[in-house]
Amino acid sequence: MNTIPKGCSNIGGRAAARLEYCRNRTLELFAQYGYRPFSPAELQLIEDVWNKLSPSRARRLITVTSPFGEPCVLRGDLTLSAVAYLDSHYNQDERPLRLCYADRVFSSPQPPRTNLEENQVGVELLGWEGEGAEAEVVTLLFRTLDSLSIEDSFVVLGDTSVMAQIFAGFPEHVVAQLTEALQKYSYTTYHQVLSTLEMDEDRRKLLKALPTLKGDTSVLTEFMRLTGDQELVMPLKRLCDTLIKLGFEDRLRVDFGFIRDLGYYTGPVFNAYAAVSGTLLGGGGRYDGLLSKIGVEGQAAGFALNLKELADHSPDRFPSPVLMLWCGGGDASDALRYADGLAKKKISFELSWQKEKEESMRIARLRGYRWWVDYFGKKAYLLNGGKEEGIALKKFESEALSC
Amino acid sequence: MLTFALPTGRSVYDCIELLDQAGLPVEKLKKPGRNLVIEEGNFRYLLAKPMDVPAMVHYGAADLALAGSDVIEESGVALAELLDTQRGKCTMAIAGPPEAALKFNGHISRLMGLRVATKYVNVAAKTFASWGVQIKILKLNGSVELAPALKLCDCIFDIVQTGNTLRANGLSVIKETAPVSLRLVAGVGAVQTRWNAMFGVVEAIGGCAVRGAGN
Numbered sequence: 001m002n003t004i005p006k007g008c009s010n011i012g013g014r015a016a017a018r019l020e021y022c023r024n025r026t027l028e029l030f031a032q033y034g035y036r037p038f039s040p041a042e043l044q045l046i047e048d049v050w051n052k053l054s055p056s057r058a059r060r061l062i063t064v065t066s067p068f069g070e071p072c073v074l075r076g077d078l079t080l081s082a083v084a085y086l087d088s089h090y091n092q093d094e095r096p097l098r099l100c101y102a103d104r105v106f107s108s109p110q111p112p113r114t115n116l117e118e119n120q121v122g123v124e125l126l127g128w129e130g131e132g133a134e135a136e137v138v139t140l141l142f143r144t145l146d147s148l149s150i151e152d153s154f155v156v157l158g159d160t161s162v163m164a165q166i167f168a169g170f171p172e173h174v175v176a177q178l179t180e181a182l183q184k185y186s187y188t189t190y191h192q193v194l195s196t197l198e199m200d201e202d203r204r205k206l207l208k209a210l211p212t213l214k215g216d217t218s219v220l221t222e223f224m225r226l227t228g229d230q231e232l233v234m235p236l237k238r239l240c241d242t243l244i245k246l247g248f249e250d251r252l253r254v255d256f257g258f259i260r261d262l263g264y265y266t267g268p269v270f271n272a273y274a275a276v277s278g279t280l281l282g283g284g285g286r287y288d289g290l291l292s293k294i295g296v297e298g299q300a301a302g303f304a305l306n307l308k309e310l311a312d313h314s315p316d317r318f319p320s321p322v323l324m325l326w327c328g329g330g331d332a333s334d335a336l337r338y339a340d341g342l343a344k345k346k347i348s349f350e351l352s353w354q355k356e357k358e359e360s361m362r363i364a365r366l367r368g369y370r371w372w373v374d375y376f377g378k379k380a381y382l383l384n385g386g387k388e389e390g391i392a393l394k395k396f397e398s399e400a401l402s403c
Numbered sequence: 404m405l406t407f408a409l410p411t412g413r414s415v416y417d418c419i420e421l422l423d424q425a426g427l428p429v430e431k432l433k434k435p436g437r438n439l440v441i442e443e444g445n446f447r448y449l450l451a452k453p454m455d456v457p458a459m460v461h462y463g464a465a466d467l468a469l470a471g472s473d474v475i476e477e478s479g480v481a482l483a484e485l486l487d488t489q490r491g492k493c494t495m496a497i498a499g500p501p502e503a504a505l506k507f508n509g510h511i512s513r514l515m516g517l518r519v520a521t522k523y524v525n526v527a528a529k530t531f532a533s534w535g536v537q538i539k540i541l542k543l544n545g546s547v548e549l550a551p552a553l554k555l556c557d558c559i560f561d562i563v564q565t566g567n568t569l570r571a572n573g574l575s576v577i578k579e580t581a582p583v584s585l586r587l588v589a590g591v592g593a594v595q596t597r598w599n600a601m602f603g604v605v606e607a608i609g610g611c612a613v614r615g616a617g618n
Contacts, residue, residue, distance in 0.1 A: 111479040112458045156595045185483035185591050212605075214598040255595050271595060278463045278592040 007116035018311035030100035040081030054263025074106035095127030122304030158258025211257035323371035324364035330376035408465035410453035499558030520550035521560035
């Protein structure tokens, strides 16, 4: 028996079909919005990724040495590859670039999880100079969830730049401590660090309240009341207003203590959750800073969704083939020509070359096919578990297949 | 309804007292019998082994939980640590017989290869590694204080409350490494999506924690 490495999994059967369905559906949608497919390398050079991720995220990368002796990591992040691709393949006047992908990423798991790999689908909008990038990306995120019938989902918005401005004036190491505490959701550590700092009471009140400023979009007003500054939160408010106008208000949440752990986000960030289970489906944000690190000016925003979670939460199912076409005992070319005809009519089927009719029917029942068609006998059988009487193939074609 | 995971064992009494003071319904919880799931008012309480509490919250089986900081650290599970309740206080410490204490008084190189018995293997490894010391860890699930007398180890790494069990076994605290207390935790997803539902409870428990710290 073959075993597979701990933390890896082979996905087959219905799970693979669901995964494939979600992958195709999302890529189709991304293409409609003008995002072009991108297939990055599986290996990334350590030197290219290490200082672009947060330390906690970088430590989870899986290092390998390529056969050419180069120190690499298994691709832990698709955004970094997309940014590198933009830099090396496009001139300034060709931007913005819209990329989408469906690929695997690898990282050491955080307990209690044990999986080393994750299938992701996502988009990156790179190098845009004006407004609208994050509104487009968050809207596309909602549309993606809707296209998979996961309408019962939330998107939680935060803004890294707001936090950076609130922490302004503190020593760099203190900002790092506060940021790391929020990133890890360790509010006890956050409050411990705050208690060591000197500041006026209004500022302390705001900083103490920061991790609790979560909830529906009314939190924006609460934040403005506490800060007395409307400008600080205006980019996030504009984004919320756009999404509210598009009808997403009930599915929007705001979290002022929210920092994504990848470490390269510089503006609005967001997570998507399935409402019923509370499962994290994925997330993204704006990361202009990552572009500026490689000398590219402009905005960048994107998101990645966990394909397996999408497949688990989407009530839509990969449409199974409708019928099994038994081609035993006759000229294969005849049967294949008939199969071509079915394919042209967009009717999905599986060919059966079994010699015995009963064996072919048994497999068809086992696989849950609705119809079993005896091509050479010119009969079709409805496999409903009851009395299975055949009907003439012509009748089947005109009645059953036309539905 | 909010689901609250609580650790069984001695800390459950601290938990019940805290929840009671915070105004949560705990009458049935005070006499759970053999029930592991107790529903009272708008709350469902899950009673679980302390080490299982973080995973329960992480996977969304519970919205909130009280868990020792020792257990949270050992589990390594990503959780939102909402507040320090200031209850169930004790200390994570290295303890051992007098000869082990002598090693800690000398140069750090004398600690290399030290045999340490503990149920907190991850925290122990991390603590000694932060000093640049490589140790041999013996994982035990209980009665760790027995191990030095049986010559299974040089010292132990465990939580210490009163020190009575240590003294009864001829051991003493050599080095305290971290304070331990009960923390209010929640799943990261729950904090982001159900904050409005849990905020009142967090505030109420936080108020009790502040009063507890003041006492």
